[in-house]
Amino acid sequence: MISILGKELKAFFSSLIGYLVIATFLIFIGLFMWIFTDTSILDNRYASLAQLFGIAPMIFVFLIPAITMRSFSEEKQRGTIEFLNTKPIKAWKILIGKYLGNLLLVVITLVPTLIYVWSVYQLGAPKGNIDIGEIIGSYAGLLFLAGLFTAIGLFTSSLSDNQIVAFLIAAIGCFLVYLGFDYLSRLPIFFGNTDLVVQKMGAEYHYASISKGKIELRDVVYFVTTTGFVLWGTWIAVTKHKW
Amino acid sequence: MSVIVDNLTKLYGSQKAIDSLSFTVSEGEIIGFLGPNGAGKTTTMKILSGYIPATSGQATLYDYPVETHPLEVKRLIGYLPEHNPLYLDMYVKEYLELVAKIHKLDHSKRRVSDVIEMTGLGIESHKQIKMLSKGYRQRVGLAQAIIHQPKVLILDEPTSGLDPNQLVEIRQLISTLGQDRIVIFSSHIMQEVQALCSRVVILNQGQLIADSPIDSLVSQMQGSQLITVDYQKPLESDQIKALDGVESVLKLTDSSYQVTSAPGVDVRADLFDLAVHHSNRLVGLTVQKQDMQDVFQALTSQPKEA
Numbered sequence: 001m002i003s004i005l006g007k008e009l010k011a012f013f014s015s016l017i018g019y020l021v022i023a024t025f026l027i028f029i030g031l032f033m034w035i036f037t038d039t040s041i042l043d044n045r046y047a048s049l050a051q052l053f054g055i056a057p058m059i060f061v062f063l064i065p066a067i068t069m070r071s072f073s074e075e076k077q078r079g080t081i082e083f084l085n086t087k088p089i090k091a092w093k094i095l096i097g098k099y100l101g102n103l104l105l106v107v108i109t110l111v112p113t114l115i116y117v118w119s120v121y122q123l124g125a126p127k128g129n130i131d132i133g134e135i136i137g138s139y140a141g142l143l144f145l146a147g148l149f150t151a152i153g154l155f156t157s158s159l160s161d162n163q164i165v166a167f168l169i170a171a172i173g174c175f176l177v178y179l180g181f182d183y184l185s186r187l188p189i190f191f192g193n194t195d196l197v198v199q200k201m202g203a204e205y206h207y208a209s210i211s212k213g214k215i216e217l218r219d220v221v222y223f224v225t226t227t228g229f230v231l232w233g234t235w236i237a238v239t240k241h242k243w
Numbered sequence: 244m245s246v247i248v249d250n251l252t253k254l255y256g257s258q259k260a261i262d263s264l265s266f267t268v269s270e271g272e273i274i275g276f277l278g279p280n281g282a283g284k285t286t287t288m289k290i291l292s293g294y295i296p297a298t299s300g301q302a303t304l305y306d307y308p309v310e311t312h313p314l315e316v317k318r319l320i321g322y323l324p325e326h327n328p329l330y331l332d333m334y335v336k337e338y339l340e341l342v343a344k345i346h347k348l349d350h351s352k353r354r355v356s357d358v359i360e361m362t363g364l365g366i367e368s369h370k371q372i373k374m375l376s377k378g379y380r381q382r383v384g385l386a387q388a389i390i391h392q393p394k395v396l397i398l399d400e401p402t403s404g405l406d407p408n409q410l411v412e413i414r415q416l417i418s419t420l421g422q423d424r425i426v427i428f429s430s431h432i433m434q435e436v437q438a439l440c441s442r443v444v445i446l447n448q449g450q451l452i453a454d455s456p457i458d459s460l461v462s463q464m465q466g467s468q469l470i471t472v473d474y475q476k477p478l479e480s481d482q483i484k485a486l487d488g489v490e491s492v493l494k495l496t497d498s499s500y501q502v503t504s505a506p507g508v509d510v511r512a513d514l515f516d517l518a519v520h521h522s523n524r525l526v527g528l529t530v531q532k533q534d535m536q537d538v539f540q541a542l543t544s545q546p547k548e549a
Contacts, residue, residue: 003344003345006341011332014332015332079324085293088314
């Protein structure tokens with residue numbers, strides 16, 4: 001498992017992919033946080049990282065599928081999946097190794113944003129006047145979200161040997177899971193409490209809830225079960241052969 | 244028996260890739276899998292390596308059924324798939340170290356340098372795999388297959404697409420590797436099988452059509468023998484013709500003849516006795532071997548009986 005994790009991570013950083021992912025994420029976040037006047041902290045005059053945590057999920061919707069799309073698709077296309085599957089290593093270990101390897105790249109991508117936390121901390125008036133609890137909660141929420149998106153990306157990658165197909169389906173899947181239910185709940189077809197039920201099925205609701213700074217069990221359970229469910233589906237797709 | 248394939252059948256949809264295949268391999272054998280494209284060689288190997296399940300029947304390696312003990316089987320085998328899939332972006336050493344780690348080998352560093360030496364990868368070992376020529380890539384493929392010292396080596400067309408020099412080198416490597424383990428390898432090059440294997444299994448359209456030591460396969464196929472015989476003193480051709488089972492005699496010189504035997508009859512002893520009977524001496528006797536190529540073509544071009 002560790003060997004697969006290492007292999008995945010090395011593959012990112014021995015090619016341009018890893019650096020490109022980090023750069024893309026930081027450029028977008030940086031632009032939205034500091035440059036674009038609509039969203040810039042400097043213009044908004046609030047010492048908060050709401051922009052970071054508002055925009056990051058939308059970037060993840062596209063960025064994480066781009067990271068995960070190669071994980072199984074490439075192995076299938078190049079035939080190296082046959083190499084992996086004929087080595088004495090269980091399928092779930094390959095799966096978890098790949099999952100953690102991909103997720104770790106996302107985590108590494110997030111690490112530099114700590115500088116923004118420090119910057120905003122310094123900019124606060126008085127200095128340090130920011131809601132640390134909210135920030136910790138938001139990072140936790142972002143990690144849970146990244147975990148779910150990575151699982152979705154691995155799942156679609158295990159379905160197709162075409163990376164573009166894997167990417168597109170994963171991006172749609174992540175978007176639907178994140179915002180789809182939220183939008184759906186706003187349609188005037190629900191009565192009583194049902195719109196709230198629908199809203200709660202989406203990841204956005206739980207992400208927003210965790211981001212407030214109180215990490216509640218039901219939100220954690222939501223992310224853990226959905227991620228687990230998608231990974232289980234991936235495991236089925238990987239172990240069952242089409243022939 | 245170390246490798247037992249029992250009544251193995253594999254269906255792709257409704258098409259039978261292999262059909263009730265049974266054979267066994269015992270310790271120390273190098274088995275050649277021979278057959279035209281689509282005969283079921285690759286399918287059989289994929290089942291043996293645990294990559295795909297059989298539709299019915301069972302394959303057993305050292306008492307471990309592949310189906311129920313995939314991990315044990317995968318530890319026992321070294322497998323080089325067809326087309327030799329490799330992580331092209333990796334460096335040779337990096338790749339082999341990954342394989343060693345997956346196998347959880349002790350002294351993995353030493354095993355890596357051992358296999359690099361065994362497969363003659365020395366000078367190329369610091370390169371990226373995508374920089375290597377096909378022959379060297381094949382060596383990398385062989386290196387990953389033998390790094391854990393498997394008891395059974397399964398090689399799917401290890402020499403396809405190599406140039407004649409690389410061909411010779413890889414063959415040498417395979418026969419070296421076969422000295423202390425079972426090797427099952429597939430090929431459609433007859434000379435190669437003839438040169439490397441102790442036994443040959445011929446498949447056609449998913450069915451086993453021959454499983455025998457090379458020599459006997461050739462003579463079994465032969466029907467009639469073509470024998471060149473030299474005597475010390477001249478001899479009448481009629482005397483040879485009079486022997487039982489001699490079909491025709493062609494006089495080459497006064498004392499040497501080319502004899503064609505009747506199908507399935509071995510006349511060599513009689514030719515010897517003839518010399519003794521006439522106080523002559525037999526100084527040479529050559530049975531012209533039918534080539535594996537002929538055997539292969541004869542066996543696989545027969546239309547499948549319904």
